[in-house]
Amino acid sequence: MSTETLLSVQGLTKQFQTRxxxxxxxxxxxxxxxxxxxxxxxGESGSGKTTAGRCTLRLxxxxxxxxxxxxxxxxxxPEREMRAYRSRLQIIFQDPYSSLNPRLRIDQIIGExxxxxxxxxxxxxxxxxxxxxxxVGLNPDAARRFPHEFSGGQRQRIxxxxxxxxxxxxIVADEPVSxxxxxxxxxxxxxxxxxxxxxxxxxxxxxxxxxxxEYLCDEVVVMYLGRVMERGPSRxxxxxxxxxxxxxxxxxxxxxxxxxxxxxxxxxxDIPSPMNPPSGCVFRTRCRYAVEACAEIVPPLEDIGxxxxxxxxxxxxxxxxxxGLTL
Amino acid sequence: MTVLPDDxxxxxxxxxxxxxLGxxxxxxxxxxxxxxxxxxxxxxxGESGSGKSVTSLSxxxxxxxxGRIVGGSILYRTSQGQIVDIAALPERKMRAIRGREIAxxxxxxxxxxxxxYTVGDQIMEMIRLHEPVSAAEARQRAKKMLxxxxxxxxxxxxxxxxxxxxxxxxxxxMIALALSCNPNLLIADEPTTALxxxxxxxxxxxxxxxxxxxxxxxxxxxxxxxxxxxxAHDVVVMxxxxxxxxxxxxxxxxxxxxxxxxxxxxxxxxASRDRGAAGERLRLNPIPGNVPSVTALPPGCSFAPxxxxxxxxxxxxxxxxxxxxxxxxxxxxxxxx
Numbered sequence: 240m241s242t243e244t245l246l247s248v249q250g251l252t253k254q255f256q257t258r259x260x261x262x263x264x265x266x267x268x269x270x271x272x273x274x275x276x277x278x279x280x281x282g283e284s285g286s287g288k289t290t291a292g293r294c295t296l297r298l299x300x301x302x303x304x305x306x307x308x309x310x311x312x313x314x315x316x317p318e319r320e321m322r323a324y325r326s327r328l329q330i331i332f333q334d335p336y337s338s339l340n341p342r343l344r345i346d347q348i349i350g351e352x353x354x355x356x357x358x359x360x361x362x363x364x365x366x367x368x369x370x371x372x373x374x375v376g377l378n379p380d381a382a383r384r385f386p387h388e389f390s391g392g393q394r395q396r397i398x399x400x401x402x403x404x405x406x407x408x409x410i411v412a413d414e415p416v417s418x419x420x421x422x423x424x425x426x427x428x429x430x431x432x433x434x435x436x437x438x439x440x441x442x443x444x445x446x447x448x449x450x451x452x453e454y455l456c457d458e459v460v461v462m463y464l465g466r467v468m469e470r471g472p473s474r475x476x477x478x479x480x481x482x483x484x485x486x487x488x489x490x491x492x493x494x495x496x497x498x499x500x501x502x503x504x505x506x507x508x509d510i511p512s513p514m515n516p517p518s519g520c521v522f523r524t525r526c527r528y529a530v531e532a533c534a535e536i537v538p539p540l541e542d543i544g545x546x547x548x549x550x551x552x553x554x555x556x557x558x559x560x561x562x563g564l565t566l
Numbered sequence: 567m568t569v570l571p572d573d574x575x576x577x578x579x580x581x582x583x584x585x586x587l588g589x590x591x592x593x594x595x596x597x598x599x600x601x602x603x604x605x606x607x608x609x610x611x612g613e614s615g616s617g618k619s620v621t622s623l624s625x626x627x628x629x630x631x632x633g634r635i636v637g638g639s640i641l642y643r644t645s646q647g648q649i650v651d652i653a654a655l656p657e658r659k660m661r662a663i664r665g666r667e668i669a670x671x672x673x674x675x676x677x678x679x680x681x682x683y684t685v686g687d688q689i690m691e692m693i694r695l696h697e698p699v700s701a702a703e704a705r706q707r708a709k710k711m712l713x714x715x716x717x718x719x720x721x722x723x724x725x726x727x728x729x730x731x732x733x734x735x736x737x738x739x740m741i742a743l744a745l746s747c748n749p750n751l752l753i754a755d756e757p758t759t760a761l762x763x764x765x766x767x768x769x770x771x772x773x774x775x776x777x778x779x780x781x782x783x784x785x786x787x788x789x790x791x792x793x794x795x796x797x798a799h800d801v802v803v804m805x806x807x808x809x810x811x812x813x814x815x816x817x818x819x820x821x822x823x824x825x826x827x828x829x830x831x832x833x834x835x836x837a838s839r840d841r842g843a844a845g846e847r848l849r850l851n852p853i854p855g856n857v858p859s860v861t862a863l864p865p866g867c868s869f870a871p872x873x874x875x876x877x878x879x880x881x882x883x884x885x886x887x888x889x890x891x892x893x894x895x896x897x898x899x900x901x902x903x
Contacts, residue, residue, distance in 0.1 A: 283762035284733070390856050420613040421789065425833035425852030432847060447762065454835035454847065474845055477837065491767040493792030495834055497815050505771055506764045508718075509732045 279456030471547030686724030
C-alpha cells in the first residue's frame with residue numbers, strides 16, 4: 240500500500256442560508272485520503288458527513304477550503320476543466336430506489352455515464368456494459384430490464400456498476416449499505432472490497448454503522464455538528480478512542496451478544512441546532528468532562544502521534560484517557 | 567372457558583394472516599406461535615418480508631385490506647383478568663383493548679404523530695378517549711407522561727407541535743402517548759431504527775426502566791440483532807412468514823439452531839473476527855441470494871435455496887422441532903448445527 244495522499248481536504252466549510260439564519264453544516268473540516276485506502280466518515284444525523292462528502296466532489300459547492308485531488312485544488316478549476324475530473328471522482332448513493340431513473344433501462348443508466356465520459360459505440364458499448372454488470376455480480380441480461388425489476392441489493396450493484404463505468408480513481412460511497420437487509424449488506428460489502436482491491440480504488444465511506452466502518456475502513460474521521468472531533472487509524476480509534484464524543488458513540492453501539500459486558504455512556508439530550516451551535520467546543524453541552532474553558536476555546540485538532548488527531552482540550556487528562564480504555 | 571397460564575399475557579397460536587389480491591394469496595404470516603410473559607420482552611426478528619410487522623399489526627387488529635386473519639388465535643389476558651381471543655373479537659370490543667390495554671409505537675415518529683395538533687392535545691385525546699377525566703386533569707396526566715419519558719420542560723413542550731422536536735424527542739412523545747393509559751402490553755415496531763445510535767441507547771434505556779417500574783410486557787419488532795441482545799428475554803426469528811427459531815436470548819446467541827439465524831449473526835461485520843492478525847480484511851460470510859417473495863415460496867423449507875446445510879430431506883417442509891431447553895428450530899439438521 241502506498242502512502243501517497245490522493246485527496247487532501249483542508250478547512251472545508253459549507254454554510255446554508257435559510258430564512259431563520261445561517262446553518263454551518265460543515266465547519267473547517269480537514270482530512271487526507273491515501274491512495275488505495277478507505278477512509279470512513281462517521282457521525283450522527285446533522286453531523287454534516289453527507290454534506291462534507293458532496294462538497295468533496297463539488298456536487299455541493301463549498302464556501303471555503305481546499306480540495307486537493309492528485310495535486311490540483313479542485314475548487315480553483317472552472318466548471319469546464321472540472322468536467323474532466325468528474326470521471327475520476329464518482330459517488331454511490333444510499334437509496335438504491337431513488338438513485339436510479341425508473342424510466343431508463345439498465346443499459347441506458349450505465350450507458351449514459353459512458354457516453355459522457357468514455358464514449359464507445361455499438362457492440363463495444365454493449366460489451367462494456369455486459370462486462371460491468373458481470374463485474375458487480377449481475378447477469379448481463381440485466382441490461383435490458385428496468386430498475387423496478389431488481390431487489391434493493393441488486394439495485395445497489397447497478398449503482399456501483401454505473402460509478403465504475405468511467406474508471407474512477409476515487410469514490411464517495413454515501414451510506415451504500417444502510418438501506419439493505421443485513422444478509423444482503425454483507426454481499427455488497429464483499430463486492431466493494433473486491434472492487435477496491437482489483438481496481439486499487441480510493442474511497443471515502445460515509446456511514447453511521449460503526450461496526451461496518453471498523454471492519455471496512457483503514458482510517459476514520461468522526462464528525463459532530465459540522466466539525467471533526469477525532470480522526471486517525473481505525474484500529475487505534477476503536478481500540479482507544481480519545482475524544483469523549485467518540486467514546487460515547489462507540490459505547491452506544493449495540494453488541495449482538497447478551498453476555499458481552501457493556502460500559503455504556505448514555506449522552507443526555509439531543510444534538511444542538513446547527514443554526515445556533517454552542518460556543519467553544521460544540522460537543523461540550525453533552526460532554527461529561529466539560530469544564531468552563533470548553534465554552535471559550537474552539538479546540539484545535541491536535542496530533543497525538545501516529546496520525547491520530549483529537550479536538551479536545553482535555554484529551555491528555557488521565558480521566559478521559561482511562562474512559563477510552565474501558566470500552 | 568379458555569385457560570391461560572398465570573404468567574402469560576399474550577399467547578399467539580398458529581396465527582395465519584393472508585393478503586388476497588387478484589386470486590393470488592400472500593401468506594404473510596403462516597402459522598406463527600409464541601407467548602409473551604408478564605413483565606418480559608419478546609423480540610421478533612426478521613428481514614424485510616419476514617412477516618414480523620404483519621404479526622404485530624394482526625395483534626393490534628390494524629391490518630389494512632386485503633389483509634385478513636384467516637386462522638389461529640391471539641389469546642390476551644386483560645387487566646381485569648379476563649381472557650379474550652383478539653383474532654375473533656368484534657371491532658367494538660377491540661376498541662376497548664387497542665390503545666388502552668395494548669399500545670403500539672412505530673418506526674417513524676414523524677408520520678405517526680399528527681402534525682396539526684400539539685403533542686399535549688394528542689396525549690390528552692388519548693387519555694380522554696379511554697377514561698372519563700376532565701381536560702385539566704388530562705393535561706396534568708399528559709405532563710406527568712412527558713416527565714416520565716424524560717422530556718425536559720414538559721409544561722412548555724405540551725404546547726409544541728411535532729415538527730418542533732427532534733427525532734429522539736418525537737419517539738419519546740410516541741412512548742408517552744402509548745403509555746398514557748397504562749397498557750399491559752407495549753408493541754414496539756422498530757422503534758429505534760430511524761434514530762441515531764446515541765439516541766437509540768437512550769430509548770432502550772428508557773424502555774427497560776419503564777418496564778421495571780410499570781411491569782408491562784413488550785413485544786419488540788426489529789431487524790437488529792444487536793438491539794435484541796440488549797433488550798429481549800425471548801427471541802422469535804421469522805423468515806418468509808414463519809417462525810424458524812425460538813429461544814431465550816442467551817441460548818439463541820450461544821447456539822443458533824437454525825442456519826438462517828446463524829447466517830444473520832455471521833454476516834454482521836465484526837472486526838475482531840473478520841480482520842486477520844495483521845489487520846487485513848477477511849471476506850464476510852453473506853447469506854447468498856435474496857429473501858424470496860411470500861407469493862413465490864420454494865416448496866419444502868423456504869430457506870433451503872440459500873442454505874449451505876441443505877440435504878434432499880429439505881424438500882419436505884420441516885416442522886418446529888425441539889432443539890434444546892426451551893429452544894425450537896424449524897430445521898431438519900438442527901442437531902448438526
